Amino acid sequence: MEIEETSQEKALKLIRPQREWRWEIAVYLYLAGMGAGAYVMGSFLIWLGYSLTPSRSLVLFGVPLTLTHAALLWGPILVAIGAPFLILDLGKKHKFFTACLNPRTSWVARGFIILSAFIVLGLVVLAVSVLSPETSGSRSVLWFIFEIISVMFAVATAIYTGVLLKSMRYTPIWNTPFLPTLFLASALSTGSMVVVLSVMSYGLFASSGDSLLPLIHGVIRAEQILILIEGFILAVYLWAVYRKGNQGKSSVHLLLFGDLKWLFWGGIVALGFFFPVILEVLYSRLPGYPMLLVLTGLFLLCGGFFLRSGVIAAGIKEQFPMHRFVEAKMSLAFSQEKR
Amino acid sequence: MHGKLIVIDHEKCTGCRQCEMVCSVFHTGASNPSRSRIKIVKWEHVGCYLPMTCQSCEKPFCAEVCPTKACHIDEENQRVTIDKDKCIGCKTCIIACPFGAPLYDKTEKVSIKCDYCDGNPQCVVFCTVKAVDYIEADRINLAKKREVSLKLADMLKHAR
Numbered sequence: 001m002e003i004e005e006t007s008q009e010k011a012l013k014l015i016r017p018q019r020e021w022r023w024e025i026a027v028y029l030y031l032a033g034m035g036a037g038a039y040v041m042g043s044f045l046i047w048l049g050y051s052l053t054p055s056r057s058l059v060l061f062g063v064p065l066t067l068t069h070a071a072l073l074w075g076p077i078l079v080a081i082g083a084p085f086l087i088l089d090l091g092k093k094h095k096f097f098t099a100c101l102n103p104r105t106s107w108v109a110r111g112f113i114i115l116s117a118f119i120v121l122g123l124v125v126l127a128v129s130v131l132s133p134e135t136s137g138s139r140s141v142l143w144f145i146f147e148i149i150s151v152m153f154a155v156a157t158a159i160y161t162g163v164l165l166k167s168m169r170y171t172p173i174w175n176t177p178f179l180p181t182l183f184l185a186s187a188l189s190t191g192s193m194v195v196v197l198s199v200m201s202y203g204l205f206a207s208s209g210d211s212l213l214p215l216i217h218g219v220i221r222a223e224q225i226l227i228l229i230e231g232f233i234l235a236v237y238l239w240a241v242y243r244k245g246n247q248g249k250s251s252v253h254l255l256l257f258g259d260l261k262w263l264f265w266g267g268i269v270a271l272g273f274f275f276p277v278i279l280e281v282l283y284s285r286l287p288g289y290p291m292l293l294v295l296t297g298l299f300l301l302c303g304g305f306f307l308r309s310g311v312i313a314a315g316i317k318e319q320f321p322m323h324r325f326v327e328a329k330m331s332l333a334f335s336q337e338k339r
Numbered sequence: 340m341h342g343k344l345i346v347i348d349h350e351k352c353t354g355c356r357q358c359e360m361v362c363s364v365f366h367t368g369a370s371n372p373s374r375s376r377i378k379i380v381k382w383e384h385v386g387c388y389l390p391m392t393c394q395s396c397e398k399p400f401c402a403e404v405c406p407t408k409a410c411h412i413d414e415e416n417q418r419v420t421i422d423k424d425k426c427i428g429c430k431t432c433i434i435a436c437p438f439g440a441p442l443y444d445k446t447e448k449v450s451i452k453c454d455y456c457d458g459n460p461q462c463v464v465f466c467t468v469k470a471v472d473y474i475e476a477d478r479i480n481l482a483k484k485r486e487v488s489l490k491l492a493d494m495l496k497h498a499r
Contacts (some may be wrong), residue, residue, distance in 0.1 A: 020430045020443065091428015091448030099406045099427060108406035108431055167404065170437040318437060 015250050017259055017313035018171075024089035026309040029161040030190075031082025032115060033183055034304060036157035037191020038198075039075025039122055041219070043151045045195070046072075050215050072129065074194050075154060076122030079115055107167040111160050118157045121150035158187035161308075171315045172248035173255075178237035179311070185233050189226040190304035192219050193297045200290065213287075220293070224280055227300075231273050234307075251314040263310045272303020342417040343473055345453065345460060347390050352470035354379055354388035358462035362453075365461045367446075374444060376453040377462050377471070390462070390471055393440040393453040395419050401432035401441055401452075410441070410450070423449050 087096045100112040125147060162180030169175045196219050238255070241248040255264045279296040286292065356379055359372035367374050377392040395418045402410045402419060409425035410432045412418070421432070421441065426449040432441045433450055441452040453460075455473070463473045 018434075020433050089429070091430075091443070091450075092426070095407075095427045098425070099429065102406050102408045105403045106406040106431070107404070108429060112406070168434055169400065171434065315434070317434075317439070 015254050015258060015316060017254065018315040018317075021089070021312055021315070023309060024085045026305065026312050028082050028085040028089070029164070029183070029312075030305045030308045031078045031085070033158050033161045033187035033308075034190040034194060034301070035075045035078030035080075035082065036118065036154040037187035037189070038078065038194040039072060039118075039154040039191070040151055040158070040188065041192045041195045041222075042072045042075065043147060043154070045215070045219070050218065072122070072126050074198055075191075076119045076126065078194070079122070079157060080119050083115055083119075107160070107164045111164055114153065114156050114160050118150070118153040121146075121153055125150050155184075158184050158191075161187065165311065165315070168315070170318045172244040172318060173241045173251035173311065173314050173316065176237065176240055176244070178233060178240055182230065182233045182237050183308075185226060185230040186304050186307055189223060189230050190301055192223045192226060193300045195219055196223070196293065197297045200293065216293070220280060220283070224277070227273060227276055227280075234268075245318070247316045247318045251316045254316065255310055255314045260310055260313055263306055263313070267306025268303060268310055271299045272307055276300045276303070342395075343455070343458075343475055344395055344418075345392055345455070345463065346472045346474055347392075348470050348472070349387070349389045350470075351468045352379070352388040352390055353468055354381060354383075354386075357465050357467075358390060358471055361461040361465045362456075365456055366451075374442075374446070374451075376442070376451060378439070378442075391438055391440065392462070392471075393419060394438050400435045400437070404431045404435040406431065410452075416455075418455065419452070420454060421450055421452050423447070423451075426450055 086099075087093050090096055090099075100109045100116075103109040103113055128143075159180045162183035165171075165174035166176065166179050173179075196216055199216060199219075238252050242252040254260055276296045276299050279292050279299070283289065283292040283296065356372060358377045359375035359379060360370050362375040362377050363369060363371045363373075366376065377390055380389040380391055381387070399410070399412065399419045402408075402412060405411070406429060407425045407427055409422045409427070411420065411422065413420045428443065428448045428450065430443055430450065432452075433439075433443055441450045443449075444451045460471070460473050462471045
């Protein structure tokens with residue numbers, strides 16, 4: 001028994017993070033999720049009638065930007081910034097445009113199409129809201145349907161970041177329905193923080209000061225709930241993966257106690273959950289210190305990136321049957337040795 | 340799937356890695372096992388070796404996830420192949436394959452996998468102990484497969 005335990009411990013120590021997809025893919029998934037989340041939150045704010053009329057509007061290249069545009073702006077832009085990171089990971093970068101040739105079965109190809117469609121739709125909605133505010137303000141049915149379609153593509157983008165990994169059916173830590181759910185919650189959480197930060201910086205430039213506070217407080221309340229939901233999903237996700245079999249167990253071990261433990265406890269738990277919750281509670285008691293909110297935002301955004309990096313790096317493949325067969329034979333050899 | 344396939348007998352493998360060497364020499368002109376299409380999975384402490392290469396699955400998952408259709412079933416020879424000209428080096432097939440068969444060639448910046456050396460696999464030619472064989476898919480000994488499965492089930496039962 002002792003020998004078996006030692007060999008199992010040894011095996012766990014030998015497990016190394018997955019090296020095929022690295023930080024480039026993590027940045028791609030992170031920015032896509034965050035941009036989509038910001039767009040969804042921004043659009044919901046508009047639909048809920050949260051748009052304010054600041055005392056002085058921000059003028060960018062001669063175009064006046066109202067508050068809601070600041071939130072919408074980041075959606076397609078962040079996704080567009082993230083997409084080149086996928087290209088950066090490719091061996092043949094100049095052939096990236098052929099990555100959409102197999103949408104029937106490949107999620108990389110489907111993602112290429114979903115992200116491109118979202119960027120185009122998001123930019124159209126943004127352009128119309130800025131250049132022709134009367135169209136977006138008129139609340140015509142046609143325009144509202146167009147907005148809904150763009151938001152649907154934003155949600156699809158946020159879910160896609162998890163589905164891409166989930167489609168890898170031989171990697172237990174990725175192939176679970178909890179992953180797209182976790183990434184969607186993280187996308188909405190980081191996205192709403194992008195909205196808060198952009199609204200705050202907008203307030204800084206447009207000097208509209210206190211008029212922005214009700215909106216910020218509203219988003220922060222939603223944000224607090226989202227962090228708690230995300231934390232709960234993360235715990236359930238890790239528990240479900242741990243119970244999935246040997247490689248699921250190895251992935252969770254790698255993340256919690258192995259090579260990735262600093263990334264998990266420091267980057268994901270401390271930066272992504274612990275500090276933001278503490279700082280938000282502090283801010284609710286000390287509302288006169290907006291710096292607390294900026295810090296919360298920065299920590300949360302870093303946490304979102306580390307979450308993607310950790311999940312990607314912990315992707316250990318299932319053993320194939322022949323491998324399992326030889327391993328089983330080896331364990332038998334150990335137990336015979338013991339006798 | 341019809342056609343010929345590479346079949347492994349891990350009990351015969353001595354871990355000499357000659358197959359890796361001849362594979363890399365045949366495909367790249369250099370003796371560089373890291374660029375070989377066949378890999379030896381090793382358990383050195385128990386002297387156990389398992390040569391692994393593409394199994395040409397009937398429903399290849401690597402072809403399913405390939406965004407450019409570079410990884411596909413060659414209808415003529417009934418085997419899975421990667422078209423180097425179409426491959427963009429996204430490594431999705433490498434992550435998808437349960438056998439770890441496709442590899443990323445850092446020199447050519449594309450995914451590579453066993454192409455059976457145009458019908459004369461060098462690993463089979465040079466394997467002196469015949470741990471690697473190249474035979475018709477329908478001639479693979481089903482009785483032996485069944486025996487191995489039973490042995491595995493028995494071992495797992497004892498391991499509990």
